[in-house]
Amino acid sequence: MELMSMKVDKSLKRLTLIELAVPVTLLIVGILAGLMQVLFRAGMIQANDLGGIEYYQALTLHGVVNAIVFTTFFAIAFGNTLVSYALNMKLNMKYAWLSAIVMLIGTVTAAIAILAGKASVLYTFYPPLQAHPSFYIGVVLLVVGSWIGFWNWIPMYVRWRKANPGTKTPMAVVGIFTTFIVWQIATLPVAYEVLVLLLPWSLGWTDTVNIMLARTLFWFFGHPLVYFWLLPAYVMYYTMLPRLAGGKLFSDMAGRMVFMMFIVFSIPVGTHHQFMEPGIGSQWKLVHAFFTFAVAIPSLVTAFTMAASLEYAGRKNGATGLFGWVKKLPYFDEKRWLFPYLLVGLVIFIFGGISGIINSSYNLNIIVHNTSWMPGHFHMTVAGPVFLAFIGMSLFLVEKVGGKELQMKKLAMLVPYIWMVGLFLFSSGLMRGGLHGEPRRTNMGLTYLNPDSPMFRPEWKIYVLLTAIGGIIMTIAMLVYFVVFFRTLLSRQVREEVLEFPLSEAYHNEPAGVFANFKPWIVAASVLIIATYIPVFYDVARTTAFGAPAYDPAIPMSLKELKAAEEAADEPAEEQSSEEAQGEATDTEVEQQTEAGSTTDSTGN
Amino acid sequence: MDSKEKIAIGGSFLLMTVFFGAVVFAMTGFGVEVPDCVTDVKPFTESSVTSTGPHRYEVHSIARMWAFDPYEIEVPPGSEVDLYLTSADVVHGFNIEGKNVNLMAIPGQVNYTRVKFNEPGEYKIVCHEYCGINHHAMSGVVKVAYTPTTNEEGGN
Ligand code: HEM
Ligand SMILES: [Cu+2]
Ligand SMILES: [Cu+2]
Numbered sequence: 209m210e211l212m213s214m215k216v217d218k219s220l221k222r223l224t225l226i227e228l229a230v231p232v233t234l235l236i237v238g239i240l241a242g243l244m245q246v247l248f249r250a251g252m253i254q255a256n257d258l259g260g261i262e263y264y265q266a267l268t269l270h271g272v273v274n275a276i277v278f279t280t281f282f283a284i285a286f287g288n289t290l291v292s293y294a295l296n297m298k299l300n301m302k303y304a305w306l307s308a309i310v311m312l313i314g315t316v317t318a319a320i321a322i323l324a325g326k327a328s329v330l331y332t333f334y335p336p337l338q339a340h341p342s343f344y345i346g347v348v349l350l351v352v353g354s355w356i357g358f359w360n361w362i363p364m365y366v367r368w369r370k371a372n373p374g375t376k377t378p379m380a381v382v383g384i385f386t387t388f389i390v391w392q393i394a395t396l397p398v399a400y401e402v403l404v405l406l407l408p409w410s411l412g413w414t415d416t417v418n419i420m421l422a423r424t425l426f427w428f429f430g431h432p433l434v435y436f437w438l439l440p441a442y443v444m445y446y447t448m449l450p451r452l453a454g455g456k457l458f459s460d461m462a463g464r465m466v467f468m469m470f471i472v473f474s475i476p477v478g479t480h481h482q483f484m485e486p487g488i489g490s491q492w493k494l495v496h497a498f499f500t501f502a503v504a505i506p507s508l509v510t511a512f513t514m515a516a517s518l519e520y521a522g523r524k525n526g527a528t529g530l531f532g533w534v535k536k537l538p539y540f541d542e543k544r545w546l547f548p549y550l551l552v553g554l555v556i557f558i559f560g561g562i563s564g565i566i567n568s569s570y571n572l573n574i575i576v577h578n579t580s581w582m583p584g585h586f587h588m589t590v591a592g593p594v595f596l597a598f599i600g601m602s603l604f605l606v607e608k609v610g611g612k613e614l615q616m617k618k619l620a621m622l623v624p625y626i627w628m629v630g631l632f633l634f635s636s637g638l639m640r641g642g643l644h645g646e647p648r649r650t651n652m653g654l655t656y657l658n659p660d661s662p663m664f665r666p667e668w669k670i671y672v673l674l675t676a677i678g679g680i681i682m683t684i685a686m687l688v689y690f691v692v693f694f695r696t697l698l699s700r701q702v703r704e705e706v707l708e709f710p711l712s713e714a715y716h717n718e719p720a721g722v723f724a725n726f727k728p729w730i731v732a733a734s735v736l737i738i739a740t741y742i743p744v745f746y747d748v749a750r751t752t753a754f755g756a757p758a759y760d761p762a763i764p765m766s767l768k769e770l771k772a773a774e775e776a777a778d779e780p781a782e783e784q785s786s787e788e789a790q791g792e793a794t795d796t797e798v799e800q801q802t803e804a805g806s807t808t809d810s811t812g813n
Numbered sequence: 814m815d816s817k818e819k820i821a822i823g824g825s826f827l828l829m830t831v832f833f834g835a836v837v838f839a840m841t842g843f844g845v846e847v848p849d850c851v852t853d854v855k856p857f858t859e860s861s862v863t864s865t866g867p868h869r870y871e872v873h874s875i876a877r878m879w880a881f882d883p884y885e886i887e888v889p890p891g892s893e894v895d896l897y898l899t900s901a902d903v904v905h906g907f908n909i910e911g912k913n914v915n916l917m918a919i920p921g922q923v924n925y926t927r928v929k930f931n932e933p934g935e936y937k938i939v940c941h942e943y944c945g946i947n948h949h950a951m952s953g954v955v956k957v958a959y960t961p962t963t964n965e966e967g968g969n
Contacts, residue, residue, distance in 0.1 A: 486924035501829040508825035571845040578941040645910030647941035756920040761945040764878035
């Protein structure tokens with residue numbers, strides 16, 4: 209395979225390697241937390257913590273590191289290199305470094321809070337469980353750093369458009385920009401949630417938070433977040449997989465249509481995570497379910513386009529007959545070791561996608577919501593196609609940008625296959641258990657899987673065992689990956705560092721037509737978002753009776769009650785404490801209600 | 814565009830339309846609904862199980878760190894239960910396996926569903942949202958049985 213390669217300067221090389229090595233190092237912790245979870249859930253280890261790290265603290269680390277930190281760093285490193293390469297232009301390194309530094313500071317800040325046990329709120333940080341302010345600040349910085357990374361590509365692209373009038377924007381750039389347009393829109397509501405609602409509350413400047421408002425803002429961000437994960441993988445599928453398979457992308461137009469559909473439909477769907485919550489009219493939930501079905505369409509089209517592209521490649525490789533092409537793909541070709549990382553992910557995504565459609569099916573969600581079915585499902589998306597594409601591309605970037613030779617190629621090529629075997633066992637255990645009521649986010653070994661507990665559920669034993677076996681196999685795959693990654697990174701440079709991606713040509717290559725510009729699609733997205741979210745926020749506002757005070761995950765009373773109780777215990781002087789109690793009661797009506805036990809005449813606003 | 818590709822795109826639209834139709838049919842035909850806004854009942858601080866008519870019960874359940882109040886809900890077989898749920902502190906979950914009851918308990922909000930218990934037995938309630946370090950110990954039960962307290966109902 210002869211690829212066009214582009215010189216890369218030392219600064220971009222260093223930046224890219226840092227942006228990969230840091231999150232991959234953190235990923236070691238994230239993966240070990242995953243192993244801990246399967247063992248604890250199966251009751252193989254019955255404890256609150258392991259080596260001082262508590263179950264829910266580890267689960268917070270697992271979600272934050274694997275799904276937020278690793279993915280965001282990767283998306284920026286991938287975007288920096290791919291956009292430069294596809295436009296054949298030089299990146300402004302000043303802003304690229306600024307972006308990385310802000311993300312790094314954010315990551316360290318949040319990590320300290322989690323490791324100190326001050327932010328065991330899981331990666332969704334639902335109030336009124338409260339984290340230390342540094343957790344929220346860290347998350348904000350990570351996101352702002354990624355914005356800077358994105359903004360840095362915009363002037364570059366504008367210059368390219370000016371210099372190349374009438375030329376189609378390269379598909380790789382369309383894909384990366386789609387990813388970050390979705391991210392830019394989606395991070396605004398969560399920025400509002402964190403900066404206006406949670407951070408001031410965590411700093412003690414405000415007393416209460418409107419819980420449904422916070423949750424609705426979170427999921428306004430939370431669903432598009434999954435496309436922020438998925439889209440870089442789609443970029444690799446559309447622009448690289450066909451070439452790696454030895455063929456061409458079946459249809460250029462389909463790819464552009466798919467990306468634009470993601471801009472339009474990724475966001476007005478967030479309440480499908482809130483089907484089981486009060487405070488949002490069920491008709492609006494149905495509207496969001498409708499658009500969720502719409503956003504499944506680009507993925508179905510992708511399934512077709514990928515199958516057609518692979519078939520074309522297989523036939524070019526000499527296949528005959530209806531399905532002969534399946535046998536003529538480079539499953540174990542050392543020269544194209546990236547192929548299995550992408551292909552296996554695509555296979556896993558068939559199941560991730562089907563289970564996703566089940567989840568979003570409105571009333572069907574009653575069966576699966578918050579059961580272990582959910583992690584079963586999303587490990588076949590974010591820990592399937594997304595994760596395999598990301599770790600595969602990380603190796604690829606270290607090799608090219610670092611000027612290294614991939615170490616232990618044969619083993620490296622097996623990683624996705626081992627991962628898939630483990631993942632299928634893992635996910636089938638979780639999903640079957642979920643259908644029998646097994647909850648997610650639960651340290652089940654202490655209760656549900658503990659024969660000595662009155663809560664023991666022996667019927668779940670088989671499912672948690674399957675999950676544990678699968679999880680152990682996944683961990684083994686990752687250990688291999690870590691060894692390959694760090695050995696390659698630390699190996700001697702053997703060739704000049706370059707920017708080089710196996711970009712595909714298109715088989716059907718038509719003018720981009722209506723898909724040539726982002727603008728109309730961004731406008732359409734904005735209109736849909738406004739139309740679908742105004743009634744949701746209206747419902748939340750009219751149904752919320754009162755906001756909630758802050759809670760520490762370890763203490764079954766609000767921090768305010770706790771403080772009052774402690775002061776009462778410290779101060780024998782009756783007068784003062786009763787004075788304080790009065791002062792507080794007027795502060796929040798919530799407490800008044802709880803104490804008085806009155807319900808009917810409460811603040812029904 | 815390739816003609817097969819047009820078929821694939823059209824087919825994708827059609828498939829999702831059929832799926833959406835199935836969802837709407839389950840809703841209108843079988844009455845399987847997701848929670849809606851509740852405005853007539855305000856967040857309550859006292860739990861209760863009251864009989865509101867023959868085979869009709871109203872339950873006010875409160876989720877708090879780390880127990881359901883009441884822990885045990887007792888009704889006779891054949892009961893239709895109007896279930897109201899709120900939280901006294903953080904967010905909790907309320908799931909009854911095999912019963913189309915899956916609710917989030919949110920402070921400052923009341924959640925609602927209606928459920929019918931025909932078969933006698935113990936229906937386990939599981940808190941399925943992380944609610945603090947003892948979340949895994951938070952569960953409850955619906956006992957559906959002919960008991961002395963509910964005899965008059967069960968006799969019918
Ligand atoms: C060895 C590999 C892995 C294992 C054994 C594993 C295991 C698990 C388990 C058992 C849970 C559910 C825990 C619970 O709900 O109590 C979980 C949750 C989760 N996992 Fe993984 N996982 C692995 C890799 C990954 C990867 C690679 C990603 C993402 C890139 C990921 C993302 C998540 C997320 C986002 C959650 C949800 C956390 C939450 O509910 O707050 N996992 N994982
Ligand atoms: Cu979603
Ligand atoms: Cu709980």
